[in-house]
Amino acid sequence: MRMYQVQFHSIEDVKAFVNIANHYGYEIQLQRDAYQVDAKSILGVLSLGIGVPMTVRAHTLNASVLKGELTPYLI
Numbered sequence: 885m886r887m888y889q890v891q892f893h894s895i896e897d898v899k900a901f902v903n904i905a906n907h908y909g910y911e912i913q914l915q916r917d918a919y920q921v922d923a924k925s926i927l928g929v930l931s932l933g934i935g936v937p938m939t940v941r942a943h944t945l946n947a948s949v950l951k952g953e954l955t956p957y958l959i
Contacts, residue, residue, distance in 0.1 A: 886947040888940045890914075890957040897957060898934065902926045904953045911943040912950075 892898050905912045905923040912923040916938045921928030923940060932938055937959055942950055951958075 886942045886944065886951070888942075888951060888954060889937055889959045890940050890954060891937050891959045892929075892934050892957060894934065895930070898926065898929050901954070901957060902929055904950070908942075908944075908950060913941045913943075915939045915941060 890901070892901065902924060914921050914923040914929055914932060916932040916936060919932060921932060923929060940954065944950075
């Protein structure tokens, strides 16, 4: 599993992130505090809020391409 810290600043950021997550066949989750959602669900991601740090959990050993696509959101 690979983990990255991200933060979104707008609804457009969330839409773009969900589109990126949906391109991958493995499970990707987003966590904020005790709440965890499917990163491929726009409603789930929006429920965590905007402008707060979150953790992306990619259930794969090789997430280098994903990390590259997440660069605008990494903190």
